[in-house]
Amino acid sequence: MAKTPAALIVDGDVQARFETKQAVKASGLTLAGECGYGMEAVSAASELRPEVVLIGVGEPLERPLQTAESLQSLLPDTPIIVYSDSKDIETIRKAMMAGARDFLTKPLRAGPLKASVLAALEAEEKKKLRQLGQLPAAPTAGTIITVFGAKGGVGKSTISSNLAVALARLESSSVCIVDLDNGFGDIAGMLDVKPERTIADMARDADQIDRDDISRYVARHALSELDVLAGCSVLEWRSLAPEQVRRVIELLATAYDKVVLDTSGMLNELAELAVDMATMILWVTTSEFASVNDSIHAFRALGHLNYSQERIRIVMNAISPDDVIRPSILQDALRRELFWSIPYDKRVRQGTHLGQPIVITAPQSSAAKSLIDLATVVAGGHVDSGRKVLGGFKWRPTGAPAAATEAP
Ligand SMILES: Nc1ncnc2c1ncn2[C@@H]1O[C@H](COP(=O)(O)OP(=O)(O)OP(=O)(O)O)[C@@H](O)[C@H]1O
């Protein structure tokens, strides 16, 4: 840890930035730079690579918190400390959900600021040592990534299957994909695996099994070592209670680093469960009016769930060659920032039908690159100037043996 860590100040209010700068200087920290929210912050952070980010958060919360989330994805190893006029518990909770390590109230004082920065950096250092195996691992549950979309046919299964394969091929990541489409989901077919059991079998046995028994219920996708928990027939789905499915997902999260949930295009109990349990929701939409409109309705409909919207990441998927839209238009319509965009590629469709995910059959295609980059970001790494190597993970090309993690 550097003796005088460099801090980037992100605040939309110039006067507040000035006051924070004074506190940074008084606390003996170095000033890496200062900027406003949004893209300005993203560019400054990627250029300056600060050791800590200080973000001023005030009403309306959306923009500063979205900025915090973007910076978290961009620099996952750099702690974010939020400061605010507010002591409101809801604001604090939202800031933490957006990735903040600590929350300080204004006026910022040198002592508490320094203590907070040093504690955050120390925690980060411990995390790194743990990853290197030099500290015992803290017990954790795996990340649950729900791929959701308010409409059928927008590419949810394509994205979830390719994402899961790409995640599984990233080193040191055990991944399971679960087909939660209780209509006619066919993740097993998309990956060309032949499951002997389904989620219905596991749900029925869920109370008697533990993590060591899971391998009996999943099928292995040999090329990626991804495990697949297949969906069941429509009739069997009807016989399953959401609580049984919840127990299955909880069990999987104790055994895998990442659990990817594919969902149907319907807003039913199962989709709500998948949204409720998610660490991160990849919300898929196309640029089509119906898809965007259904998303707006679904945001509203899910309001009663009391889930935090901060977990939502909007992914725009182009499923036809003329599916082109300016991201800003989509963002305005959805009132949310776009997290990812996947281009159209006709090989995606071929891959879907042949049971061959494009991230394996054509990893150099633009759609596959986008999906692999998405997996890298979701895995906690970040994509840097075209290389998908950072954050302790390395993409392994088809058939190549696992290689040592390359330094950034
Ligand atoms: N980026 C893309 N480029 C080209 N084709 C795509 C792309 N994404 C998805 N597709 C194609 O769009 C079709 C629908 O995709 P998919 O089955 O993944 O959608 P879905 O949202 O899971 O649908 P459902 O709601 O019916 O389960 C498939 O034929 C798939 O190959």
Ligand SMILES: [Mg+2]
């Ligand atoms: Mg599907």
